Amino acid sequence: MNIVVVRSSFALQISRARLIFKVGGSLSGLIHAIVFQKLGHKVHVLEKSSEALLQSQAAGLNAGPDVQKFINECILTDKPYSKTCDLFEVVNIEEQVLYEMFKTKLSSDENGEVAVYETQKLVQEVKRNGEKMVVGYSDTTTGVSGVLQADLVIAADGSHSQVRKTVLPGLTPEYAGYITWRGAIPESSVSEETRKVLRDRVILFRTERGYTISYYVPSESGSLEAGDCQFIWIWYETIDEKSEEFQEIFTDIDGKKHSTTIPRGKMQTNVWAKKLQSATSLSTPFTELLQKTADPFVSAIRECSAPNAVFHDGKLLLVGDAFALFRPHVGSSTNQAAMQAMGLADLFLGKQTTEEWEKTSVEYARKTGALSKAFGEYCFTWKVPGSLGGAIKPDEELKND
Numbered sequence: 001m002n003i004v005v006v007r008s009s010f011a012l013q014i015s016r017a018r019l020i021f022k023v024g025g026s027l028s029g030l031i032h033a034i035v036f037q038k039l040g041h042k043v044h045v046l047e048k049s050s051e052a053l054l055q056s057q058a059a060g061l062n063a064g065p066d067v068q069k070f071i072n073e074c075i076l077t078d079k080p081y082s083k084t085c086d087l088f089e090v091v092n093i094e095e096q097v098l099y100e101m102f103k104t105k106l107s108s109d110e111n112g113e114v115a116v117y118e119t120q121k122l123v124q125e126v127k128r129n130g131e132k133m134v135v136g137y138s139d140t141t142t143g144v145s146g147v148l149q150a151d152l153v154i155a156a157d158g159s160h161s162q163v164r165k166t167v168l169p170g171l172t173p174e175y176a177g178y179i180t181w182r183g184a185i186p187e188s189s190v191s192e193e194t195r196k197v198l199r200d201r202v203i204l205f206r207t208e209r210g211y212t213i214s215y216y217v218p219s220e221s222g223s224l225e226a227g228d229c230q231f232i233w234i235w236y237e238t239i240d241e242k243s244e245e246f247q248e249i250f251t252d253i254d255g256k257k258h259s260t261t262i263p264r265g266k267m268q269t270n271v272w273a274k275k276l277q278s279a280t281s282l283s284t285p286f287t288e289l290l291q292k293t294a295d296p297f298v299s300a301i302r303e304c305s306a307p308n309a310v311f312h313d314g315k316l317l318l319v320g321d322a323f324a325l326f327r328p329h330v331g332s333s334t335n336q337a338a339m340q341a342m343g344l345a346d347l348f349l350g351k352q353t354t355e356e357w358e359k360t361s362v363e364y365a366r367k368t369g370a371l372s373k374a375f376g377e378y379c380f381t382w383k384v385p386g387s388l389g390g391a392i393k394p395d396e397e398l399k400n401d
Contacts, residue, residue, distance in 0.1 A: 028156040028320030028337035030102040034074050035341040037106060037115060039348055045106065047119040048140065064335030070342060075105050100222070126153055126163050128312050153316045154344070156337070159302065160260070161322035167311045173260075173302035173325055176376075178210060179249070180301060180328070181235040181275060183293035186219065188227055190292060194285040198231055204379060205283050210236040211379050212286050233289045234328075235275075236379070241300070249298055260302065264295040272296060303327050305369055309340075309361045314354045317344075324365035329376040332368045339364060 033045060063071075071077065106115045124145075125136035133153045138145040155163035159173050187195055197203070204213045215232040218224050239246050250258045252266040279290045290296075305324040310317055320337040343357045374385040 027099060027102060027334050028158075028322075028341075030099065030106060031070060031334075031337050032154060032156055032319060032341045032344070033115070034102060034106055035070075035345050038074055039345065045115060045117040047117065048122045064332060064338075066335045066338040066342060070338040073342075075101060077101065123157065123162070126155070126166060126316070128315065133312065133315050151315065153312075155316060155318050155322045156320045157322050159304070159321040159325040161318070163316070164306065164318055164322050167316065167318075168306055171304055171306060173304040175241045176301040176303055176327055177241075178236055178238045178301055178380075179246075179298055181237070181296060181298050182233070183290065183296040184230050184232050185289055185293050187216075187229045187231060190231070190285075190288055194288050197285045198289075199226070199229075205286060206382065207235070207237070207282065209238045212236070212282060213379075214286060214289065231289055233286065233293070235290075236301075236376075238380070246300075250300065259300065261299040262297055264297050267296060267298065301327055303369065303373075305365045307362070308358065310354055310358045319344075319361075323361060324369065326365075326369055327372040327376050329379060330368065330372045332372065336364060336368065 029045075103117070107117060120140040121137055122140050123135060123137045125134070127134050129149075132149045132151065135148045135150065135153065136145060137148070153163070155161055157163050164171065187199070198214050199216055202213065202215055204211055212233065212235045214234075217230060217232055219228050219230050221228075223229065239249075247257070248268070249271055250262060251268065252258060252262050253268050254266070275296075276290060279287050282290075303325050306318055306322075309319070309323050319340045321333060323340070324336065326332055326336075340357075340361055343352070343360055346352050347354060347357050377383070377385050
């Protein structure tokens with residue numbers, strides 16, 4: 001049986017199975033690729049982005065239970081990869097650390113086959129042809145096209161999934177009403193006073209139009225040593241998508257308008273200057289993080305959830321953000337990908353049916369989407385929604401230092 005898995009910026013093909021992913025910033029593609037490699041398939045990865053663009057996006061990850069299960073069962077590493085913060089008790093990971101760890105695992109020959117990993121390959125078309133699925137792709141530098149046939153396509157091509165549009169053309173991510181400014185800065189670049197306040201903590205501060213939060217995570221090289229780590233900061237801010245302010249923020253230095261993210265190095269100088277000016281009202285440690293960040297970026301928060309994960313009589317599956325995109329407050333995007341990937345392993349081993357896998361995926365998306373929305377409401381207002389009342393105790397769990 002041939003399997004194809006599609007993931008936002010990358011594609012993957014395997015022996016009697018072929019997978020095509022588009023990675024585009026999340027880890028969903030690599031996670032699914034590793035799971036199928038572990039099942040004994042020959043894996044070939046086609047990555048849309050160039051090596052130069054495959055870098056961290058200033059994202060600390062909450063290593064949820066399914067992520068940890070995946071690492072324990074599929075990565076089998078003895079190397080420490082996370083920081084546990086005292087406040088909130090969150091296990092934080094620098095995304096680049098996991099990306100390199102997973103990519104190294106995928107390239108190993110522990111399962112008898114070394115995976116092939118190619119960059120600058122773009123999946124353009126996925127369609128059904130009788131009992132087969134046909135996947136068309138092209139090289140982003142030469143324009144040369146190629147075609148793969150498979151029995152199963154796993155679409156992991158991110159929040160703006162092109163594959164999802166072929167089966168659910170009316171489903172698009174909706175703006176949640178706010179944006180996030182983000183950045184990362186080495187611990188060694190800030191004052192000792194700031195380090196003492198922010199180290200080993202996840203700290204949240206309310207602002208006039210939202211809130212700020214900072215994470216203490218391993219360095220991009222994976223170091224966990226004090227002084228080598230880094231701080232990830234995020235500033236959540238409500239803003240009208242139709243306002244002039246929004247339009248200015250999401251127009252890059254080349255005059256190009258973006259609907260979701262202004263990448264690192266593309267933000268207009270005057271836009272960031274205005275943001276720094278308004279940062280003087282924040283806490284001193286957080287203000288220092290912003291002032292010393294060289295390459296911030298900004299994203300509009302959007303959400304959506306597909307009603308189904310299985311299409312074309314089980315020949316097409318949606319996973320990760322292509323299936324359900326959550327608000328970021330509970331950090332469950334990567335955990336969802338790991339949960340679905342491990343579930344597919346059970347499916348291929350005959351431990352569950354396709355219907356059971358889909359039901360679990362839909363239920364996880366429903367609960368996580370509701371929790372993230374409710375927790376975001378709490379962070380913005382300090383008012384605990386009824387759905388969160390029994391889950392958190394604000395006086396004990398969140399402290400505005």
